[in-house]
Amino acid sequence: MSLDNALTALIPIVxxxxxxxxxxxxxxxSQDAEDPTKKLVYSLTVGAIDQLGPEGIEVAxxxxxxxxxxxxxxxxxxxxxxxxDAVALLQNAESLEKKKAKAALQKVGEVLGxxxxxxxxALLSGALST
Amino acid sequence: xxxxxxxxxxxxVIVREPQVYTAEINQWxxxxxxxxxxxxxxxxxxxxxxxxxxxNEPDCNLAADYILxxxxxxxxxxxxALSLAELGPAPKExxxxxxxxxxxxx
Numbered sequence: 001m002s003l004d005n006a007l008t009a010l011i012p013i014v015x016x017x018x019x020x021x022x023x024x025x026x027x028x029x030s031q032d033a034e035d036p037t038k039k040l041v042y043s044l045t046v047g048a049i050d051q052l053g054p055e056g057i058e059v060a061x062x063x064x065x066x067x068x069x070x071x072x073x074x075x076x077x078x079x080x081x082x083x084x085d086a087v088a089l090l091q092n093a094e095s096l097e098k099k100k101a102k103a104a105l106q107k108v109g110e111v112l113g114x115x116x117x118x119x120x121x122a123l124l125s126g127a128l129s130t
Numbered sequence: 131x132x133x134x135x136x137x138x139x140x141x142x143v144i145v146r147e148p149q150v151y152t153a154e155i156n157q158w159x160x161x162x163x164x165x166x167x168x169x170x171x172x173x174x175x176x177x178x179x180x181x182x183x184x185x186n187e188p189d190c191n192l193a194a195d196y197i198l199x200x201x202x203x204x205x206x207x208x209x210x211a212l213s214l215a216e217l218g219p220a221p222k223e224x225x226x227x228x229x230x231x232x233x234x235x236x
């Protein structure tokens with residue numbers, strides 16, 4: 001089922017205004033192919049609808065929420081291209097987190113290092129013995 | 131800093147033996163790549179072209195998608211997994227593009 005048909009089939013359930021807005025949002029996502037997250041959100045939604053029909057919207061929503069939370073999404077229904085994009089997004093997110101964590105740890109190390117000097121000086125001066 | 135330490139403690143951390151983990155990743159990658167190459171050979175005798183970009187047999191279109199994805203991305207995912215475990219150099223951030231299906235498959 002095409003994305004358009006799947007969304008049109010949902011009009012009696014959720015109303016035309018919401019479907020038009022969803023179509024507009026998805027169209028915007030599809031046009032920003034340079035952003036891997038937006039590209040994946042679009043691919044997941046279209047892929048889920050293609051594989052599962054209108055019910056795919058909820059499945060895609062859950063997968064996207066899991067991805068954004070850094071959880072492994074249940075995307076066994078997805079074709080290998082979408083699955084690979086999803087895993088790549090998770091891997092790059094972990095990579096970014098590691099870089100952030102390393103920078104933060106380095107900062108903590110520097111702060112502890114400075115504190116350490118102060119503590120040693122304090123110990124030597126007897127300031128902590130009381 | 132206390133917040134960082136608390137958050138750090140709440141995250142589940144799994145420690146693996148580096149040599150075993152590397153062997154597992156390499157094995158899964160090797161299996162996928164070998165299967166893909168074998169499937170590509172089988173496709174030559176089992177699949178027929180519908181047009182320049184698709185096959186008549188639905189399974190052949192699915193197989194082609196797997197082959198192209200594995201050929202383009204398997205090495206990248208492997209390197210990324212190993213680099214995240216600090217067991218190898220990191221690949222480029224953007225994964226390679228997966229080519230579209232051609233018939234016959236290139």
